[in-house]
Amino acid sequence: MLTDRERQRIEAETRLYPHPRAAVPEALKIVQDHRGWVPDEAVKEIAELLGLSPTTVDSTATFYNMILRERAGRHIIFICDNVSCWVTGYEVLRDHLCRRLDIALGETTADGRFTLLPAACLGECDRAPAMMIDGEIYGNLTPERIDEVLAQYD
Amino acid sequence: MERVLTQNIRPSEEPLTLLEYEQCGGYQGLRKALWSSPEEIQQMVTEAGLLGRGGAGFPTGRKWGSVPMGDRARHPKYFVVNADEMEPGAMKDRLLLEGDPHQLIEGIIISSYAIEASQAYIFLRWEYQLAARRLISALSQAYHNNRLGANILGSPYSLDIHLHQSGGRYMCGEAEALLSALEGRRAVPRSKPPYPTVCGLWGKPTVVNNVETVCNVPHIVKHGPEWFRSLSHTDEGGTKIYGASGRVRQPGLWELPMGTTIREVLEEHAGGMHNGHALKALLPGGGSTAFVLPEQLDTRMDFASMEAIGSRLGTGTMTVMDERTCPVGLVWGLEQFFARESCGWCTPCREGLPWVARTLEALETGDGRPGDLETLEHHVRWVRMGNTFCALAPGAMMPLESALRHFRSEFEDHVAAGGCPRR
Numbered sequence: 001m002l003t004d005r006e007r008q009r010i011e012a013e014t015r016l017y018p019h020p021r022a023a024v025p026e027a028l029k030i031v032q033d034h035r036g037w038v039p040d041e042a043v044k045e046i047a048e049l050l051g052l053s054p055t056t057v058d059s060t061a062t063f064y065n066m067i068l069r070e071r072a073g074r075h076i077i078f079i080c081d082n083v084s085c086w087v088t089g090y091e092v093l094r095d096h097l098c099r100r101l102d103i104a105l106g107e108t109t110a111d112g113r114f115t116l117l118p119a120a121c122l123g124e125c126d127r128a129p130a131m132m133i134d135g136e137i138y139g140n141l142t143p144e145r146i147d148e149v150l151a152q153y154d
Numbered sequence: 155m156e157r158v159l160t161q162n163i164r165p166s167e168e169p170l171t172l173l174e175y176e177q178c179g180g181y182q183g184l185r186k187a188l189w190s191s192p193e194e195i196q197q198m199v200t201e202a203g204l205l206g207r208g209g210a211g212f213p214t215g216r217k218w219g220s221v222p223m224g225d226r227a228r229h230p231k232y233f234v235v236n237a238d239e240m241e242p243g244a245m246k247d248r249l250l251l252e253g254d255p256h257q258l259i260e261g262i263i264i265s266s267y268a269i270e271a272s273q274a275y276i277f278l279r280w281e282y283q284l285a286a287r288r289l290i291s292a293l294s295q296a297y298h299n300n301r302l303g304a305n306i307l308g309s310p311y312s313l314d315i316h317l318h319q320s321g322g323r324y325m326c327g328e329a330e331a332l333l334s335a336l337e338g339r340r341a342v343p344r345s346k347p348p349y350p351t352v353c354g355l356w357g358k359p360t361v362v363n364n365v366e367t368v369c370n371v372p373h374i375v376k377h378g379p380e381w382f383r384s385l386s387h388t389d390e391g392g393t394k395i396y397g398a399s400g401r402v403r404q405p406g407l408w409e410l411p412m413g414t415t416i417r418e419v420l421e422e423h424a425g426g427m428h429n430g431h432a433l434k435a436l437l438p439g440g441g442s443t444a445f446v447l448p449e450q451l452d453t454r455m456d457f458a459s460m461e462a463i464g465s466r467l468g469t470g471t472m473t474v475m476d477e478r479t480c481p482v483g484l485v486w487g488l489e490q491f492f493a494r495e496s497c498g499w500c501t502p503c504r505e506g507l508p509w510v511a512r513t514l515e516a517l518e519t520g521d522g523r524p525g526d527l528e529t530l531e532h533h534v535r536w537v538r539m540g541n542t543f544c545a546l547a548p549g550a551m552m553p554l555e556s557a558l559r560h561f562r563s564e565f566e567d568h569v570a571a572g573g574c575p576r577r
Contacts, residue, residue: 011410016316017338018356024338025321029280039417061495063340064321066280082242083441084399084473086487120324120495121243122281125471126406127398133282 001041010049020050024060028067036100037068042132065120072109075153078119078132085121085129093129096143100150113153156385159369160409163253172295175256181301188309190375192223195268199371201379203391208236208327208364209440209468210388210545213455220351221359222287231559232360233266233274234336235368236326240279242441242548243473245539246350246395247365249407251278251285254369255292261368263306264375266313269361274315277332280322289317292455300342311537329362331497342499347526359423366395369435378492387413390456397471401431401479413459417451422473431476437559439468441488444556444564445481446572465556479505481561481577482568485553487512493514502537503547509533512555520573527565530558 013023018092027050028071031042036059047054061067063080079097081090094105097116101109108115120153125129127139136151161378162170162178170178187195202214222230233256239247250258258276266274268460293315296302304312318336325341333355335341354360370392374382383391394412396419400403404423410419416438420426426431435445438455444465446453453463460467475484480520510533517523534555539548558565567575 018317019337021338022336025335026319028321029319059340060321060338064323066320066322081487082485082491083437083488084243084405086484087400087473087475088523089480090286090487118494119281120240120491121244121324123239123248123279125243125245125473128399128405132281136283137281 001039002031002045003034006030007049010046010083014050019028021052023050024052024057025064025067027059027117028061028064032068036074036087037070037072039071062071065117068115071108073132074103075114075134077114077116078122079105079116080120080122080124080128080130080132081118082121084125088128090129093131093143093146098149155516156178156393157409158373158385159172159250159257159366159395160253162257163249169252169254169292170256170526172256172292172301174515175254179376180256181260183376184263184301185307187267188307188311192268192270195375196524197323198258198379199374202370202374202382203363203379203389204367204370204374204382205287205363205457206391207284207366207394207469208372208571209241209442209466211467214363214367217351217363218265218269219363220349221361222352223270224441227270228358230273231269231271231358231369232348232355232363233262233269233271234332234355234360234363235262235276235365236327236329236332237276237278237282237285237365238332239365239469240327241439241469241471242470242488243399243437243469244397244440246397246407246469247396248282248285250365252280252288255285256296257369257372258289258365259292259296259301261371262315263301263313264371265361265363265368267311269359271361272313272542274313275336275355276315276317277320277326277336278317279326286319287319288384292419293317293566311351323497324491325497325546328546332362334358337473340497342497345543379477386456388454388456388459390458394455396423396455397469398474399471400436400474401428401476402426402474403428409573413454413456415444415452415454416472419455419472420451424474427474427476434474434475434479435481437473437553438465439470439472441491442466442545442552443468445560447560462465466552478576480518480574481564482514483518483574485557485577486511486518488553489514489550490552492546494547500543500547502542503550506533507547507550511552517568518574518577522569522572525568526569527562530554530565534558 010027013026161550205211330344397407489511
């Protein structure tokens with residue numbers, strides 16, 4: 001399942017640490033980078049590559065918020081639900097996003113375009129409320145601004 | 155007022171290259187350090203009175219001083235930068251990471267030298283993508299110019315710095331959990347002792363310091379401890395990056411003398427309250443600090459003064475509420491976050507936090523019952539340091555405890571009115 005490119009990138013990571021297990025988070029991110037999520041088969045092959053058991057790899061995979069163990073949409077929206085965003089209108093924005101995309105937090109739209117997930121404080125408190133799509137941050141959000149931003153993603 | 159940590163940071167511009175950083179006086183602290191002994195550097199940082207800027211305020215010199223030194227210590231030793239800034243309302247380390255990566259790198263080299271570490275890691279939260287790009291570029295410049303790698307600047311000292319981008323979890327900000335994460339495990343805290351300075355990453359002596367802490371180190375070495383102490387309004391040395399967000403006119407970050415009052419940050423720098431609304435309360439330094447009331451605004455924002463009023467300095471980045479903000483709803487939001495981010499390792503946190511979050515949800519959405527406040531108070535009493543492995547759950551109790559103390563009648567109104575009167 002893993003491509004040569006994925007294998008090469010994972011093997012390069014193992015050189016940064018004295019133990020192969022330390023490369024697990026990066027290996028998972030590499031797979032996700034190539035496929036959008038981390039399927040069971042990839043967990044098994046990462047384990048084989050690093051000389052670990054699949055359970056060991058999966059125990060790490062299931063812990064971290066950014067590692068997706070289910071197929072996700074083409075674009076991942078992380079909406080910051082933390083205190084400065086809460087004070088400046090998070091609930092209105094969340095409800096707007098859920099209505100607009102017709103999904104609840106943690107779900108993917110029927111057309112596979114967006115997955116909506118809550119995020120820990122994004123560190124954008126001076127531009128709250130904020131969200132992140134595919135690594136890009138958007139601050140000072142209003143429902144109108146959210147509509148403009150969503151239109152940029154196919 | 156002298157800006158130290160932010161002197162090279164220009165908003166919305168690229169950070170300084172290695173050459174530009176040197177032209178502004180950068181890497182001079184490193185040159186001086188490499189001509190001193192590690193013990194002398196430790197002594198300087200101790201005398202400077204540098205307290206850890208991650209939120210706990212532990213003396214940096216004392217942390218370094220507990221690392222075994224010399225030939226009898228186990229090697230390799232590790233120096234780790236905690237750049238996992240995920241505290242609700244915090245945003246200060248992002249400024250330093252994005253704005254002046256060479257300052258951080260110089261701080262890492264000197265700090266690593268001071269504890270004789272040969273390997274360093276920057277543990278960066280996944281969401282800080284711009285910081286990652288800028289650090290990768292700055293690290294590569296440092297390697298190409300012999301500021302990193304073998305025999306730095308012709309000295310016998312060698313160091314490698316690796317950037318580790320986290321998989322994302324609030325728990326990773328806790329020092330021991332961060333080490334578990336760096337080893338590729340679930341980010342679960344470890345029982346202490348032994349402390350990481352003796353038995354840390356892969357069982358080797360390890361120091362974990364916050365980004366802002368490390369950024370102070372080159373300046374202390376370059377200008378001396380006395381100069382550093384003179385920057386502050388109080389006896390806790392240096393400057394501090396303060397911030398304000400929420401219901402203020404101009405949210406932002408400002409480097410000011412340590413011990414600047416809450417009032418000065420709020421009224422002079424953040425421009426006061428938004429559109430003439432009234433201050434209700436503020437969280438002074440993240441989600442794990444206790445609420446501060448309007449009558450406490452003249453308190454100095456340093457570790458000792460904030461503790462004296464029953465709160466904490468924390469990260470020094472305040473979240474401000476006005477009279478429209480419901481304290482029950484806000485604390486509900488916070489406790490949902492803490493419950494979600496609990497690593498699940500110990501029972502008071504794994505079971506207690508969801509219970510607290512559900513009780514607050516009931517109060518806020520109209521299912522509150524008499525006795526709910528007592529349930530919350532029960533948790534405040536028992537979910538505390540000594541009953542948990544780490545500070546996550548006890549920290550989560552701070553806003554709840556202070557909200558119950560300051561706004562009890564509003565909690566009672568939620569029961570009586572069958573939900574939040576503001577909804």
